Amino acid sequence: MSRAVIIGAGPAGALLSIYLARQGYETVVYERRADLRQSRVEGGRSINLALATRGIVPLIDVGALEQVDAITIPMRGRMIHSPDESEPVMQPYGNHVHEVIHSVSRSELNAILLDLAEQTDGVQLEFNRQLADVDLDGRRIHFADGGTSDFDLLVGADGAGSVVRTALAEAGSCRHRTEWLDHDYKELTLPSRPDGSHQLDPHALHIWPRGDLMVIALANPAGDFTVTLFAPRTTFAELTPDTVSDYFSDHFPDLARLIPDLGQQFADNPTGALGTLWADGWSHKDRAVLVGDAAHAIVPFHGQGMNAAMESVRALDRQLRAHPGDVETALHQFEAERKPNTDAIAQMALDNYLEMRSGVVDPNYLAKRNLALELEQRHPERIRPRYNMVMFSTMPYAEAQARAAQLNELLDTALNNPDADLDMLVEAIAALPPEDPLMDPNALSLA
Ligand SMILES: Cc1cc2nc3c(=O)[nH]c(=O)nc-3n(C[C@H](O)[C@H](O)[C@H](O)COP(=O)(O)OP(=O)(O)OC[C@H]3O[C@@H](n4cnc5c(N)ncnc54)[C@H](O)[C@@H]3O)c2cc1C
Numbered sequence: 001m002s003r004a005v006i007i008g009a010g011p012a013g014a015l016l017s018i019y020l021a022r023q024g025y026e027t028v029v030y031e032r033r034a035d036l037r038q039s040r041v042e043g044g045r046s047i048n049l050a051l052a053t054r055g056i057v058p059l060i061d062v063g064a065l066e067q068v069d070a071i072t073i074p075m076r077g078r079m080i081h082s083p084d085e086s087e088p089v090m091q092p093y094g095n096h097v098h099e100v101i102h103s104v105s106r107s108e109l110n111a112i113l114l115d116l117a118e119q120t121d122g123v124q125l126e127f128n129r130q131l132a133d134v135d136l137d138g139r140r141i142h143f144a145d146g147g148t149s150d151f152d153l154l155v156g157a158d159g160a161g162s163v164v165r166t167a168l169a170e171a172g173s174c175r176h177r178t179e180w181l182d183h184d185y186k187e188l189t190l191p192s193r194p195d196g197s198h199q200l201d202p203h204a205l206h207i208w209p210r211g212d213l214m215v216i217a218l219a220n221p222a223g224d225f226t227v228t229l230f231a232p233r234t235t236f237a238e239l240t241p242d243t244v245s246d247y248f249s250d251h252f253p254d255l256a257r258l259i260p261d262l263g264q265q266f267a268d269n270p271t272g273a274l275g276t277l278w279a280d281g282w283s284h285k286d287r288a289v290l291v292g293d294a295a296h297a298i299v300p301f302h303g304q305g306m307n308a309a310m311e312s313v314r315a316l317d318r319q320l321r322a323h324p325g326d327v328e329t330a331l332h333q334f335e336a337e338r339k340p341n342t343d344a345i346a347q348m349a350l351d352n353y354l355e356m357r358s359g360v361v362d363p364n365y366l367a368k369r370n371l372a373l374e375l376e377q378r379h380p381e382r383i384r385p386r387y388n389m390v391m392f393s394t395m396p397y398a399e400a401q402a403r404a405a406q407l408n409e410l411l412d413t414a415l416n417n418p419d420a421d422l423d424m425l426v427e428a429i430a431a432l433p434p435e436d437p438l439m440d441p442n443a444l445s446l447a
Helices: 011-023 053-062 067-068 106-119 163-170 235-240 244-249 262-268 304-320 328-358 363-378 386-391 398-417 423-429
Strands: 003-008 024-031 048-051 074-076 078-081 089-092 101-105 121-125 132-135 140-143 148-150 155-157 173-191 207-208 214-219 224-232 271-280 288-290
Touching: 003 011, 003 148, 011 024, 011 053, 011 106, 011 121, 011 155, 011 304, 048 106, 048 214, 048 304, 053 067, 053 304, 067 074, 074 214, 078 132, 101 106, 106 121, 155 163, 163 173, 163 235, 163 288, 173 235, 173 262, 207 328, 224 235, 224 244, 262 304, 271 328, 304 328, 328 398, 363 398, 363 423, 386 398, 398 423
Parallel strands: 003 024, 003 155, 024 121, 078 207, 155 288
Antiparallel strands: 048 101, 074 101, 078 089, 132 140, 140 148, 173 224, 173 271, 207 214, 214 224
């Protein structure tokens, strides 16, 4: 029996352990942090993210959907808050009732996957084990605590700062660079009302678009919201716990009133950097491979980093099964399949920052978006808006990107030429590909 060693028990590592054990690997996951299931602090900050179809399909695969369903909140569209404090405006994500994304606590989702991994025959989890060094020739890893472990297959699911990736680069297999944004982020909490209810509509992704900066908020089941401020680094450099309340009152007045302890939270919570990892050479011979953020970390503006990581895990499982006894080919094929697609989502995530912080209130953008939704209704076999192809389908990202460029050209033509024959233009677009058979539009309940 082959021994697979996975570094990192985040969403990618925990999920992959289940797939690999089901293939017959003796699987060990080493995680540098303590077991998050034992260190959950009551009343602590709850950080959430958006789960969409590409993350849901693997959850169906491993039988985790029902449990995850119980901890999600569906978001049906973007709720746009303007600076003049007029009534917020809802922009639904799509024409169909299943076109919703799901707010979910990162740690709760991770905990469900860890429980499931632990219950899977052939999976062993070890916490407080930090990888320090990799001997690729000797197929052995070294931990910071001095211990070692041997492997047949080593998987780096150790996130954007991957130590396994560094080892692959030192061996000459991997080339990588991180392109940092000059915008940073800070997560804050908007508390629930005293009776535990939400202060804003929980079934929307709230956005305060302000050109060069923006705030978003996603609901948590406990009644609070995770609020994230994205702003130029220079803005963060100028803000202090004493000035942040005035700053919020100027730019996001409705929100400022709902977070009484802004200054304290601003002082307590870290500021994070945002970057895109461009890496190629994700594997080394027949023995080591990167997956998830370790291979393709992206900026969070399309809500796809974890979704893409989980989709990659599923692709790696499929390639290993497709090449029994030839791991080296499987690892090559995995990168050949995924790299064009993860490059595409990396670029679309960067593009989406502009769309979120200014596009959503631009009349030209809104005209295009409405026309795209109208065309989808008239030609559902050919037309899907870009956001919907990315979030609510399993179409390869690169195809979604190419189709979106084609659609964008069509929309420009249509908006500039009121006499254009739209139906004829649509005929030039190829029919949409069939969906992943596992994709069930009603997979997560909308309750
Ligand atoms: C502000 C923000 C918002 C986001 N919002 C979304 C969203 O809405 N939707 C979405 O899909 N994605 C979102 N993401 C991205 C998402 O968080 C990541 O893509 C996802 O967590 C990647 O999973 P992973 O398992 O590959 O890596 P990680 O989650 O980073 O997990 C890596 C694990 O490896 C462990 N590790 C690291 N080094 C070592 C070592 N040397 N030894 C042992 N263990 C190690 C770490 O402790 C960690 O547990 C967001 C990210 C940010 C920053």
